Amino acid sequence: MAVTYFENQKTFKLDTPNTSYIMGIQDQAGYLLHYYYGKKLNQPDVSHLARTWEPPYTPERNDRDKLSFLDAAPFEYPTGGIGDFREHCLEIRTEGGHNAVELSYRSHSIRRGKQSLPGLPATFGTEADCESLSIILSDELLGLEVELLYTAFTHLDVITRSVKVTNLGTKENVIFLTKVLSACLDMDNQDYSMLSLHGAWARERRMQYRKLGIGRQGVFSERGETSHQDHPFIALTSPNVTQTGGEVYGFHFVYSGNFEAQTGVDQFGVTRTVMGINPYNFCWKLRSGEAFQAPEVVMVYSGEGLGHMTRTYHDLYRNHLIRSAWKDRKRPILINNWEGTYFDFNTEKLLAIARGAAELGIEMLVMDDGWFGNRFDDNRALGDWFVNEQKLPGGLKYLADEINRLGMKFGIWMEPEMVSPDSDLYRAHPDWAIQVPGRRAGLCRNQYVLDLTRPEILEYVWERICAILKSAHIEYVKWDMNRQLADLGSFALESDRQGELYHRYVLAVYELQERLHREFPEILLENCSGGGARFDPGMLYYSPQIWCSDDTDAIERLAIQEGTALIYPLSTIGAHVSDCPNHTVGRITPFETRGHVALAGTFGYELDITRLSQQDRDMIPRQVELYHRYNDLVREGDYYRIASYRENHEFDCWQVVSKDRKQALVTFVQVLGRANYHSRVLRLQGLDPDACYRIQGTDRIFGGDTLMYAGLSMENMWGDFRSGLISLVRVAKNN
Numbered sequence: 001m002a003v004t005y006f007e008n009q010k011t012f013k014l015d016t017p018n019t020s021y022i023m024g025i026q027d028q029a030g031y032l033l034h035y036y037y038g039k040k041l042n043q044p045d046v047s048h049l050a051r052t053w054e055p056p057y058t059p060e061r062n063d064r065d066k067l068s069f070l071d072a073a074p075f076e077y078p079t080g081g082i083g084d085f086r087e088h089c090l091e092i093r094t095e096g097g098h099n100a101v102e103l104s105y106r107s108h109s110i111r112r113g114k115q116s117l118p119g120l121p122a123t124f125g126t127e128a129d130c131e132s133l134s135i136i137l138s139d140e141l142l143g144l145e146v147e148l149l150y151t152a153f154t155h156l157d158v159i160t161r162s163v164k165v166t167n168l169g170t171k172e173n174v175i176f177l178t179k180v181l182s183a184c185l186d187m188d189n190q191d192y193s194m195l196s197l198h199g200a201w202a203r204e205r206r207m208q209y210r211k212l213g214i215g216r217q218g219v220f221s222e223r224g225e226t227s228h229q230d231h232p233f234i235a236l237t238s239p240n241v242t243q244t245g246g247e248v249y250g251f252h253f254v255y256s257g258n259f260e261a262q263t264g265v266d267q268f269g270v271t272r273t274v275m276g277i278n279p280y281n282f283c284w285k286l287r288s289g290e291a292f293q294a295p296e297v298v299m300v301y302s303g304e305g306l307g308h309m310t311r312t313y314h315d316l317y318r319n320h321l322i323r324s325a326w327k328d329r330k331r332p333i334l335i336n337n338w339e340g341t342y343f344d345f346n347t348e349k350l351l352a353i354a355r356g357a358a359e360l361g362i363e364m365l366v367m368d369d370g371w372f373g374n375r376f377d378d379n380r381a382l383g384d385w386f387v388n389e390q391k392l393p394g395g396l397k398y399l400a401d402e403i404n405r406l407g408m409k410f411g412i413w414m415e416p417e418m419v420s421p422d423s424d425l426y427r428a429h430p431d432w433a434i435q436v437p438g439r440r441a442g443l444c445r446n447q448y449v450l451d452l453t454r455p456e457i458l459e460y461v462w463e464r465i466c467a468i469l470k471s472a473h474i475e476y477v478k479w480d481m482n483r484q485l486a487d488l489g490s491f492a493l494e495s496d497r498q499g500e501l502y503h504r505y506v507l508a509v510y511e512l513q514e515r516l517h518r519e520f521p522e523i524l525l526e527n528c529s530g531g532g533a534r535f536d537p538g539m540l541y542y543s544p545q546i547w548c549s550d551d552t553d554a555i556e557r558l559a560i561q562e563g564t565a566l567i568y569p570l571s572t573i574g575a576h577v578s579d580c581p582n583h584t585v586g587r588i589t590p591f592e593t594r595g596h597v598a599l600a601g602t603f604g605y606e607l608d609i610t611r612l613s614q615q616d617r618d619m620i621p622r623q624v625e626l627y628h629r630y631n632d633l634v635r636e637g638d639y640y641r642i643a644s645y646r647e648n649h650e651f652d653c654w655q656v657v658s659k660d661r662k663q664a665l666v667t668f669v670q671v672l673g674r675a676n677y678h679s680r681v682l683r684l685q686g687l688d689p690d691a692c693y694r695i696q697g698t699d700r701i702f703g704g705d706t707l708m709y710a711g712l713s714m715e716n717m718w719g720d721f722r723s724g725l726i727s728l729v730r731v732a733k734n735n
């Protein structure tokens, strides 16, 4: 049983293979309090952790100090306006202008499997995979019902949470939700640090630790998208956590818009962590009978360091979030023309690239930005989704057919959410852009965001997507999104619903991508947002891979891909070999190293192959061969972080081990060469200690225990930015 209710103690216990999550109903008022989350417990009796037996006691025993209780108790879903002065999850405004919400337990139900969340991405599982708990709380005075939804996975250390708020009041009753977070966790502070992922354009998802102190700290997006800058993930880590040791509590939000993840220590040394939709400019009008569904938070506890958390998220997302027909398939090796040509291309040029690529074993040509309308640069034509026949005579069909004739697949770039002021679409419908009436909306990359919350606009965009995709044999789509949202305003929403726009926008994007998923199930969709600004679990529900960063430099990618792989499977990480000097940082790295780094992702090329040096071109067939040899392992195996250049400033190393532990691949990147040192010894992980492994291409055989506990020596390499792959294969002991 993954979920148990102990009637005598009024306690709920959720169990995963190695963790327990325990909460209980307290007091006559029916408060739902959190007791424990962490390493698995046999017994449910941990109610003492809620400290209701010590001052200020529960209101039942000490009503005169109710507020002191509310400000100290570990609430499972804290609400605003009644005396819990910490960060709460639910805040409202009634028509009378009041904000107090007090929730009491009403009922609960337990069932096998997991329900989907209407209109939202969410993890899924069969009856064998998981068990779910629904707890109904309500505020009778307001006529407000809150359903807390939990799922415990039976084979993974994952517990998910989400929340549904329903207005059950009388017909005229209107409640404005001003904040609906999805999860809260109160625990004693064990000297935790907060691990989070930060960046900027071309510098996404770099890891950062901050020690928790008194006060609130967190990560936020108010940009209408997940963002380059912050990521909807935090983990609480115990002191000196490593890959293999220490405690980690991971929280990841399955959402692609504004978010808040906050933690901090209060006056009593309690750590409260919350996560959900950012309340910034959020106000959802809930009429009687209406419900608001908040997105899902995925929680992972690891008592064995960061590595176990990482591999748990990887397994969850590969098996219980990504739905694409491509999720378990080897993806075609693509060549994308963006860094190769930017906007300066035509059919002839693309075919020349395709011919050169096909000869070397590359399997798909992706035509990036610039094939439609008057799109000769990034100042115009977004929204005009009609082929530019000047550039592409014969249209997409001719080009796709020619490319198919070479034995290659064909894919295209689109940015369906946007409109350029200099476009036929904008000239015809200037009111289709998100904007505040009377104020000229700010531009970003010279473009506006379409108000997809309006059905007629969404339908228009969908019609265009369908027309394009049906016009030729298109097998891949890169769906880009190159600006943040600002000047929020929709001509279709009443004034008291304008605060719904951010969330409605995200729902509309999900609606379009859901249609794409259903109507074109065989198309390989890669999401993208000016690089990796919308790399989040929400988008993975629709696409099995996401472009990780516009920075394709192999050395810059080390920290970006390390931070991304902390929670995302390598199969989801868009990674390409590009030209040098690198277009973002001007660095020159060996072609071989660029290949090794891209192999830890989806793998592809992004350069003009017709202008590549002969020496680099000659390396492509070998890289193609490596991809085919190792991609099953990289896509499906267990990922281990062995060393981090971000920490040691000299070298990076990661390892992938097949689930049956018969095969492993170690990638080593020496960023800086060094003089007069011994070779490095690296302790591998995840192997079978009782098995023997051969280093492929040699006759050297080591025990798994030797490789993990004594280590493998890596010879110093000559030069900077050098890299190597070590492939290990299990062999019979007497071999």
Ligand code: DGJ
Pocket (backbone or CB within 6 Å): 338, 368, 369, 378, 413, 480, 482, 528, 529, 530, 531, 532, 547, 549, 550
């Ligand atoms: C941003 C993407 O990240 C790039 O790869 C490229 O597709 C450009 N947009 C095209 O405008």
